[in-house]
Amino acid sequence: MSYLTAIQSVFTPGCLLCVLLGVLVGMVVGTLPGLTSVMAISLITPLTFKLDSTYGFAMLLGVYNSAIFSGGISAIAINTPGTPASIATTFDGYKISRRGKTGFALGINTLYSVFGGLFSTIVLMIACAPLARLALNFGSPEYFWLALFGLCMMISISHASLAKGLIVGILGMLLSTVGLDPLLGSKRFIGNNTALLDGIAFIPVMIGLFGVGEMLFQIFEHKKEDDAPRDIAELKERERVLPTKAEHRRMAVPGIIGSIIGVIVGIIPGTGGDISALISWDVSKRVSRHPEEFGDGSVEGLATTCASNNASIGGALTTALALGIPGDGNTAVLLGALTMYGMVTGPTLLNNSADFVCRLYIIMIVANLLILPVGLLSAKACIKLLSIKNQYIQMAVLMICSIGAYSMNRNFMDVIIMFIAGIAGFFFRKYDYPLGPLILGLLLGKMCETNLRRTLMLSGSSVKMLFSTPISILLIILCLFATLWPFISDWISKKKTAES
Amino acid sequence: MKKANGNTVIGLIFLIAAGIIMYIANTTLKATAPAGDPGSRLFPNLACGAIMLLAVIIIIQSFKKPSKAFAGILADGDRRQSCIRTLLILTDLALFLVLWNFIPFLAAGFIFMFLQCMIFREKLLFSVFYSAGVTGVLYVMFAIFLKVRLNIY
Amino acid sequence: MKKRLAKIISLTCAASLTLALTACSSSSPETPSASAEQETEAPAEQGAETPASDASFPEDTVNIICHAKEGGGSDALARQVAQVLQDQQGWSVTVENKTGGSGSVGMQFVQNSKPDGYTIGTAPVELSMIEALGYAELNPEDVSLLGCGMSWPAALYVPADAPYDTLEDFVNYCKENPGKVQVANSGIGSIWHIGACVLADKADIEITHVPYDGATGAMTALLGKEIDAAVVGTCEGFSYVESGDLKCLASFSEERSSVLPDSPTAAEQGYDANVICWVGFLAPQGVDEASLTILQDALKATFENEDYIAFCEGRGCDSTYFSPEEFYEMAAADYTYYSQLISDLGIVAE
Structure with missing residues (x-):
């Protein structure tokens, strides 16, 4: 592994410029809701063919890392995730932002996204091939239990009322069945409507629920006091972007937890930053000393989600580089780009193109390091931008959401879905129904159902296959733990107060 | 029904909707796949069943703890204004989505933003500039920079 | 206040109505003049050898609607063709993705477009x-086919340590264990699923078809030994054969x-199974002759371009060009064969 020559070829002005360009483009695309990182990478790919492979990938990896990081910017600023990977960032990030500390939240997003990215790059450098092989142990039963584990999180995010959280979550799962049956190809609930053949598109629902719904809610709940001028102390607090040492100490453990979970979930093909961020939020909440803050503006919650989604990039690259299996849509485009440059993707890549892979690792590090200044500067700029009157933001957000929902697939049905989801989101907010479970259900419902039915298909309708491998057993234990822990801990604390 | 409130209504909506969907599922979808394992019907049925059960729980809970989500909006002048404003903005959004299908995006977008400014009682000159500005910037970002065609018609 | 509001609303309504009227009326005069231009240019077109510099068609951006999502083979093809068209012909081309229903959404969109x-x-x-x-x-x-320049055949893969080394061994094993051998494919109703069905049909064996999410899903399952065999394309699996993970x-x-x-064809081993996945280009019916010819010629030039050929070779696909007539023949033949096969097998979405 010739790291020295790799460093020499990456640290040239041209290459660094390409990374910077990629980071900037990724930032624009990632921040706009409805435009995904996959779209950003696909847009840049044709431009990179004119360039040398190192320069081309400098741009592509810059876009990839930056798009995932900047999805958090709109999640924090306007409660609308820029990319699905930033859904969990809205849980705490937006609440912190509503308290006036937008810059601070954006600063955490920058710092911990870079932390997660660098962590996963180091893991990638050390253990790319063996980790990827481990991923092959994930078969249909394991995917089912993983999806179920993710769904068990619904219980954790339903702070207000368990029944409300679960009903919304199962509604999400029901919505995920609309479309074509993945194993039989038959139409479910769509009649002759071709616009819904691919199912209810996830991103318009996300934009409608989180963005439009929140804006309508704010307009409805607007009070005259919100428009009053702010005092000096509050203004000073608003300008702050960097966390203090004490805050860093609190965020260190969740950051590491998020990074580890991000890498692991990234490695598993078919799961990406969205699922890893949700799982790490849940896990961090359970081990935190202040779990009640989660969902209400906890810095720990924000740090863990930001680290997790960027860490999933390194994980996804593991299987992509070592096995030629894309972890998600982003890596699929990157693999296509590798083929364009004449490299054969698959298990032979690491051996045949070892030098190039070395350079990829260095580019990943450089891209993450470049996000630091760009992110912090943009945080400062965002503070200024968002200090305008609330209603100006609300108006613009409604327009951004509509355009975003449309630009995804240029399918007007998506905009209609966004509109309906927006109204639903408003009523859910009003009546205290949590939105997180619905997104979870929509995200994981299909994975859960498909893999369960496929396992039954493979084993001839016997459930033995579901419990046969160590990974399955491990995930089952995690599921039970996730479901029962809240009740057990309640019972333990009640016993303690009874004794004292 | 003195104790029936918003939560009850929502619970009822869930209950009835789930029932209808379950009916549709059982009449249109296959029960088993050719190989004998569960077919398309299993998941929707389970989900609808669970929703109906939870809806009943929510309805019962709503009687015990009546919610005051929309209580007293029409009385308080400030809240009434916010309520009307939300409805107007929603109508404006719907109008924009309809208009977008027939006239160029720049025109529909400008009208949408301008009407919003009017609903928020902004000054006329500021409304024109702000609407044009936001529509223009977004158009440049999406249509020109990212090459997403924004005209539907 | 109320009067002012009413005035402004009525003004905006009037403005939007006028805008709508002007938009509608402006779109219609465009097409007669454009087609008149194309008619006068067409005779000159047919005589010219290099159509690149003519300015009649296209005057505006050409949009390629890709039926598959970003990152896949078809999307890469569409973007590569767009790139070559831009470089070679100087056209302005964009690629949009409209996914769903094995390509139905994208293709229907094109069929119904202007x-x-x-x-x-x-x-x-x-x-x-x-x-x-x-x-x-x-x-x-129902559509005008413009030409095809990318195709690749199906292939049967098994784990490297599987007990069968030839297709004959595999078929015999299946005959001894009817219905027990599980073969992965890239999704119900996909070309690779049909390919597996064709094999089962021609070899007279009973296998269980297990759908996965795309060719990568099937390959992952095969590498993880969850499944006995997989039928996907040659492009998707050859790197695993090179690395020794699969046969x-x-x-x-x-x-x-x-x-x-090193892998023999099914025909060499005695089974006449020919399953080719092709990806060509189509346009809606009713495009006038001149523009159609320009599109077809431009695509032909693209498929013969060296960048494009290198692209296909890199992916392991065959870049043989099928002219619109040949393409239509191939598509029609496949249509007849697959319609029969699909109705025999009963894989119909209700």
């Missing part, structure tokens, strides 16, 4: 299958695949 030649789309082999599958009322006769028992084509030179 036949002015500015909206074309990718036409996968599923064009010959979606009507039989029940996803859409669309078959090769390719047969490729379903007339000649050995260039990326799998």
Whole structure:
């Protein structure tokens, strides 16, 4: 592994410029809701063919890392995730932002996204091939239990009322069945409507629920006091972007937890930053000393989600580089780009193109390091931008959401879905129904159902296959733990107060 | 029904909707796949069943703890204004989505933003500039920079 | 306050109505003048050898609607063709993705779009299958085919340590264990699923078809040994054969695949199974002759371009050019064959 020559070829002005360009483009695309990182990478790919492979990938990896990081910017600023990977960032990030500390939240997003990215790059450098092989142990039963584990999180995010959280979550799962049956190809609930053949598109629902719904809610709940001028102390607090040492100490453990979970979930093909961020939020909440803050503006919650989604990039690259299996849509485009440059993707890549892979690792590090200044500067700029009157933001957000929902697939049905989801989101907010479970259900419902039915298909309708491998057993234990822990801990604390 | 409130209504909506969907599922979808394992019907049925059960729980809970989500909006002048404003903005959004299908995006977008400014009682000159500005910037970002065609018609 | 509001609302309504009227009226005069231009240019077109510099068609951006999502093979093809068209012909081309229903959504969108030649789309082999599958009322006769320049055959893969080394061994094993051998494919109703069905049909064996999410899903399952065998394309699996993780028992084509030179064809082993996945381009019906010819010629030049050929070789696909007539013949033949096969097998979406 010739790291020295790799460093020499990456640290040239041209290459660094390409990374910077990629980071900037990724930032624009990632921040706009409805435009995904996959779209950003696909847009840049044709431009990179004119360039040398190192320069081309400098741009592509810059876009990839930056798009995932900047999805958090709109999640924090306007409660609308820029990319699905930033859904969990809205849980705490937006609440912190509503308290006036937008810059601070954006600063955490920058710092911990870079932390997660660098962590996963180091893991990638050390253990790319063996980790990827481990991923092959994930078969249909394991995917089912993983999806179920993710769904068990619904219980954790339903702070207000368990029944409300679960009903919304199962509604999400029901919505995920609309479309074509993945194993039989038959139409479910769509009649002759071709616009819904691919199912209810996830991103318009996300934009409608989180963005439009929140804006309508704010307009409805607007009070005259919100428009009053702010005092000096509050203004000073608003300008702050960097966390203090004490805050860093609190965020260190969740950051590491998020990074580890991000890498692991990234490695598993078919799961990406969205699922890893949700799982790490849940896990961090359970081990935190202040779990009640989660969902209400906890810095720990924000740090863990930001680290997790960027860490999933390194994980996804593991299987992509070592096995030629894309972890998600982003890596699929990157693999296509590798083929364009004449490299054969698959298990032979690491051996045949070892030098190039070395350079990829260095580019990943450089891209993450470049996000630091760009992110912090943009945080400062965002503070200024968002200090305008609330209603100006609300108006613009409604327009951004509509355009975003449309630009995804240029399918007007998506905009209609966004509109309906927006109204639903408003009523859910009003009546205290949590939105997180619905997104979870929509995200994981299909994975859960498909893999369960496929396992039954493979084993001839016997459930033995579901419990046969160590990974399955491990995930089952995690599921039970996730479901029962809240009740057990309640019972333990009640016993303690009874004794004292 | 003195104790029936918003939560009850929502619970009822869930209950009835789930029932209808379950009916549709059982009449249109296959029960088993050719190989004998569960077919398309299993998941929707389970989900609808669970929703109906939870809806009943929510309805019962709503009687015990009546919610005051929309209580007293029409009385308080400030809240009434916010309520009307939300409805107007929603109508404006719907109008924009309809208009977008027939006239160029720049025109529909400008009208949408301008009407919003009017609903928020902004000054006329500021409304024109702000609407044009936001529509223009977004158009440049999406249509020109990212090459997403924004005209539907 | 109220009067002012009413005035402003009525003004904006009037403005929007005038805008709408002008927009509607401005769009119609465009097409007569454009087609008149094209008619006078057409005779000159047919005589010219280099159509690149003529300015008649296209004057505006050409949109390629890709039926598959970003990152896949068809999307890469669409973007590569767009790039070559931009470089070679100087056109302005964009690629949009409209996914769903094995390509139904994208292809139907093109079929229903304005036949002015500015909206074309990718036409996968599923064009010959979606009507039989029940996803859409669309078959090769309903669209104008522009040409095809990318195709690759199906292949049967098994784990490297599997007990069978040739297709014959595999078929015998299946005959001894009817219905027990599980074969992965890239999704119900996909070309690779049909490919597996063709094999089962020609070899007279009973296998269980297990659908996965795309070719990568099937490959991952095979590498993880969850499944006994997989039928996907030569492109998707050859790197695993090179690395020694998998064996390719047969490729379903007339000649050995260039990326799998050591794997015999099914025909060589006695089974006449020929399953080719092709991806060409289509346009809606009703595009006028001149524009159609320009599009077809431009695509032909693209498929013969060296960048494009290198692109296909890198992916392991065959870049043989099929002219619109040949393409139509191939699509129609596949349509007849697959319709029969699909209705025999009963894989119809209700």
